[in-house]
Amino acid sequence: MSQSRVWHPFTQHALEPAIPEIVLTEGAYLQRADGSRILDAISSWWVVTHGHRHPRIMKAIETTTSALDQIIFAGFTHQPAERLARALAGLAPPGLDWVFYSDSGSTSVEVALKMALGYFRNIGASRSRIVAMEHSYHGDTIGTMSVGARSVFNAAYEPFLFEVDTIPFPAAGREQETLDRFEAISRDGRAAALIVEPLVLGAGGMLMYPAWVLSELKKITEASGTLLIADEVMTGWGRTGTMFACEQASISPDILCTSKGLTGGAIPLAATLATDAIFQAHYSTDRKKTFFHSSSYTANPIACAAALANVEIWSDEPVAERIAALSAMQAAGVRRFHDNPYFTDSRVTGTIAALDLRTGTVGYLAEIGPKLRAFFLERGLLVRPLGNVLYLLPPYCITGEELDGLYDAIEEAGERFGSRP
Ligand SMILES: *Cc1c(COP(=O)(O)O)cnc(C)c1O
Numbered sequence: 489m490s491q492s493r494v495w496h497p498f499t500q501h502a503l504e505p506a507i508p509e510i511v512l513t514e515g516a517y518l519q520r521a522d523g524s525r526i527l528d529a530i531s532s533w534w535v536v537t538h539g540h541r542h543p544r545i546m547k548a549i550e551t552t553t554s555a556l557d558q559i560i561f562a563g564f565t566h567q568p569a570e571r572l573a574r575a576l577a578g579l580a581p582p583g584l585d586w587v588f589y590s591d592s593g594s595t596s597v598e599v600a601l602k603m604a605l606g607y608f609r610n611i612g613a614s615r616s617r618i619v620a621m622e623h624s625y626h627g628d629t630i631g632t633m634s635v636g637a638r639s640v641f642n643a644a645y646e647p648f649l650f651e652v653d654t655i656p657f658p659a660a661g662r663e664q665e666t667l668d669r670f671e672a673i674s675r676d677g678r679a680a681a682l683i684v685e686p687l688v689l690g691a692g693g694m695l696m697y698p699a700w701v702l703s704e705l706k707k708i709t710e711a712s713g714t715l716l717i718a719d720e721v722m723t724g725w726g727r728t729g730t731m732f733a734c735e736q737a738s739i740s741p742d743i744l745c746t747s748k749g750l751t752g753g754a755i756p757l758a759a760t761l762a763t764d765a766i767f768q769a770h771y772s773t774d775r776k777k778t779f780f781h782s783s784s785y786t787a788n789p790i791a792c793a794a795a796l797a798n799v800e801i802w803s804d805e806p807v808a809e810r811i812a813a814l815s816a817m818q819a820a821g822v823r824r825f826h827d828n829p830y831f832t833d834s835r836v837t838g839t840i841a842a843l844d845l846r847t848g849t850v851g852y853l854a855e856i857g858p859k860l861r862a863f864f865l866e867r868g869l870l871v872r873p874l875g876n877v878l879y880l881l882p883p884y885c886i887t888g889e890e891l892d893g894l895y896d897a898i899e900e901a902g903e904r905f906g907s908r909p
Pocket of ligand 1: 594
């Protein structure tokens, strides 16, 4: 075979062994050319919700292609986009009445930031600072890196990143510090928006915080006139146990970003939902107040149809029950590790379980990450630790038996690679 010309994401090609080729996906599995199967315990980077190639989503894609491909979305519309927007406004926390389409999680966050800044400019207020949470991840574009944690991932681009105010992660027992800091920051009236990943900070290490903190943060945004942006790109579509994580805090953000699970993980699509107040601030006979944003593939009809099929699956199939069952299994799974000397901080929020392996070295670049990844792959398991943080974020079709096998492998990994306190 001739040499590959593909430059892979987040991949150090000088260190990466041969990259497996996948020829078939089905349910919770990826299949290699030689027929061997890999259990996808991270939903192919958090996108696949029900399982790979859900027949209904595949069918919707097929059907739509007989009539539509991409069409310009400025000045034109189509039924898949119209129907999906109504569905999303109905499913999201109340008050998020307007749906702006784009094509990736990062873009949906860029759109959210632009909406927030545009809102204040259009109403004639001089708020232009963004407040972000320590350890956050919101994407890999310049704007989203700016509102995310500064680290080795973005060190080279630091000169391009804009300054933000940061509130500490609300670690257990230190939640009040987070709230106090945000209150202090919001007092000067310069903050346009607070952006958070509700309940679970994904790429930052599957860090979890309780819903009441999110409710309190929302109260401070209301009291100070700051907008709240909920980045539900990872947490949406049932991951945390509810359709959106914000529901557990009984709050409605001013802006909500969704992408990964929006099409069930089949094809790229993103949406940024906003309140009527934000839409109205851009609604004017003055063209300068237009929301100036578009992606070429905005509201791709095939992607919208896939997302609609996903929405229908949620209403026609017992998805909530599956999620509840998976959440219970995950809770039982991490319970096995409470007394395991090789792990700390075993934690679970809905269908997401995580635990930290005790090792000499920590951090994403610690050699342990790739070693663990290889260890699991040898066993036919796709587990991709964030440094020493092991997590399982599986598609909802995974069985109890498969999950048990994963926890057995994690136990074995602890004995092999972990150190005792
Ligand atoms: C993955 C992720 C993003 C970025 O989404 P992409 O589709 O990879 O651009 C943004 N925010 C959160 C919370 C994410 O997990």
